[in-house]
Amino acid sequence: MTDSESSRLCSGCSTTLAELDSVLKQPLISSPTPNEILETNHPPIESQLPSIRDFISTGRARMRVLNAKFAALRSSNCSIEALQSSIDKLLALDVEIRKHKGAISPLRRMPTEVLSLIFTSTISQHGITESAPWTVSAVCARWRATVIYQPRFWTFINLGYFSRSSTHYLRLEIQLQRSGELPLAVQCSSKDTSHFGSPELRLLRLVCEHARRWGKLSVSGSSYLYSQIVDFVQDRLVLLQELEIEVECPAYEGNLPALDIFQDAPLLQRVVLNQKTWPYPVLGMTLPWSQLVQYGASNSWDGHLHALASAANLVECSLEIQGSGQPPGASILLPHLLRLSLSHPTFLECLETPALIELYCDYAPLLLPFLRRNLCKLKTLTLSHCYKNPADDSDLVHIVEEVPTIVNLGLLPGLSFPIELSDTLSSRPDVAPALECISTVIGTGNDIDKDRYEHFARAIDSLWRHGRLRSVKLCPDYGFSLPTIDSIELLRAQGLEFLITEGDYQIFYEDVLPSQFQINTNKDYNPHEIWYDSDDDF
Known part of the structure; x- marks a missing residue:
């Protein structure tokens, strides 16, 4: 840089290029904030906040000077090395300012309890975001600690998610460990037996070993999947509250095994059986009918009559009725039933529902x-x-x-x-x-x-x-x-x-x-x- 150039004023800040050059050569301002705050997402303590804010203010002031220097150098015949040095200074200072701004971010200082509530809304219990706990735990150390040590985030088990992972069995073992002793919501589905192999059966057997912790079970797909669950489950289902089974069973496969593994589930209250796969044969049902509160199923006319006769405590009921039949000698009393949906309106002749407040059905003259x-x-x-x-x-x-x-x-x-x-x-x-x-x-x-x-x-x-x-x-x-x-x-x-x-x-x-x-x-x-x-x- 010549003497005339070094004495030339910068149009942006009335500073000579020589003075700007001396600024450029100064080292970056140092920060008293520990690296464990700046390089991680740990929140700073209250006493560190003033120095962090002071660094941000000082850094922004120096950034303005460096920007002016860079603009002046670009308009002069300076070397590429000088321009690159200015750019490096700008980038390094920008990184430091961003680290300090991140340290005082409201998200950084958000209480762990609030973070947990936010994570709860992302980790669905309905199978929509089954990989969410794994994704959230990979974001940063604090989020990982927040999620890993709270078992409720790991209680939803979608076997379809694990079967797509190369480390499926190990991941499932880890998730089952992290869920502690909380009730599990288990979902598994398969369209046909061709989707089954040794890895899938190992996953199914592993989750069946924790059947005593099942709080909700959803099974949909082939009868082979259902029969394997019946074979693998050895424990009493002491925590099971909700059961959904949608099993496709073509007539040539014969009858499915009876649902006898669910007959001794003391907390079971909500059951849905083949309500969507209604054209298939009716499931053999051995259930604790007297304790059911919600029931939806596809069944024959007589099959429904047999079930409802023992289910006096139902509050919600949805009936897919196959075929037709005759009303029993005496109407079935459902004294607590509030909501009823049925596909065959003439079935109303079989029921007494004095507490009913919602009815969904086809029109019929007997209504x-x-x-x-x-x-x-x-x-x-x-x-x-x-x-x-x-x-x-x-x-x-x-x-x-x-x-x-x-x-x-x-x-x-x-x-x-x-x-x-x-x-x-x-x-x-x-x-x-x-x-x-x-x-x-x-x-x-x-x-x-x-x-x-x-x-x-x-x-x-x-x-x-x-x-x-x-x-x-x-x-x-x-x-x-x-x-x-x-x-x-x-x-x-x-x-x-x-x-x-x-x-x-x-x-x-x-x-x-x-x-x-x-x-x-x-x-x-x-x-x-x-x-x-x-x-x-x-």
Whole structure:
């Protein structure tokens, strides 16, 4: 650098290049903060915070000087070595500043208890993020310590995840150790026996050795997988509370082994059996029926009658009924049943449910007599169309008239909101005094037209004006364009929740009908097909 160049002023800070060059040659400012704070993610103590903030302030000031030096050098005829030296200084100082800013980051100083709560939300108990504890524990030393020493993060076991890892058996052993003695949620699935080999069977045998700790078991796939579990489990299932089995068993394979390994599970309360794989043969069931609270299954008419006769404590029930039959001599009393879904509405003739508050089923003429007989305080009624029993408009009106406790009324695709019911709600404020939510389809083929929608709109207006209605969920059928009705737009502006799914039956179906009450046999005549989506194969 010549004398004239060294005496030239920097336009950015009125400093000569010689002075900037001397700044460049100065060593980086030193920090009193220990490397164990800067090089790790351990939080600093309170007394170290002032010096860390002071370093950041001083470092930013020097960064401005170095930036000015670099800009001046770039505009001069300096050597590449000088430019590179300036860049190295800038990068090194930037790294140090970032380390110190990280040391005082709120995340660094977040209490371990708060971190644990955040991790809990990422480590699902439903198989969505089964690798989460392994991923979280690999981020940093603090996160690793937080996760490793809390057994609840390691209690979900998806055998499909371990079978995809080259160190599958060792990982499963480690996870079982880290879970301590807490109850396990175990999930395994396989479509056919070709997915099974020695490694998979070793994994299955290992997790079956901890059967005494199973709190929830989900099995889906081939009958071979199920039979292996029956063979491997030797311990009493003392902690098992939830059981889900979806086993595909073609007729040529014969009958499955009876579910006798579950008959002595003292805490078992929730059972789902082949509710999604309903076309396959019914499972042989030996269960502690009297202690079950939730039950969903595919079975024959008589099979369900046999099960329910011993399950007097049920609170929720979803029945996929294969075939038909006759009511028993005396109705089966389910005194605690609150929520019921069933595929065959005539099965209602077999039941007494005085506490029922939610009912999901096809429409049938016997529905009204059932409601009259039980005198239950029904709050949710969701009906679907049955091609064998076309809905009677007057029946739907009588149901709403005679069950004044209905809060949520849902009519699934194929069963539209009748004009007679709309007119009744419009003209009689005393009808449906508790009704708050209506879910229905408008426009099914040529049967529903603009006139029907206008009647429906008047009913909505009347219900809103009388202070009851809160929400309307509407699904226009394909090819039916909803006309704009000013009264509806006004109600929306006043706060009415008016949702339109624009002909998307699936969204409407899943929103109106809770997943645990969705059943499959209606697919023969229902436009909503709820097919079983298996998880990763094991």
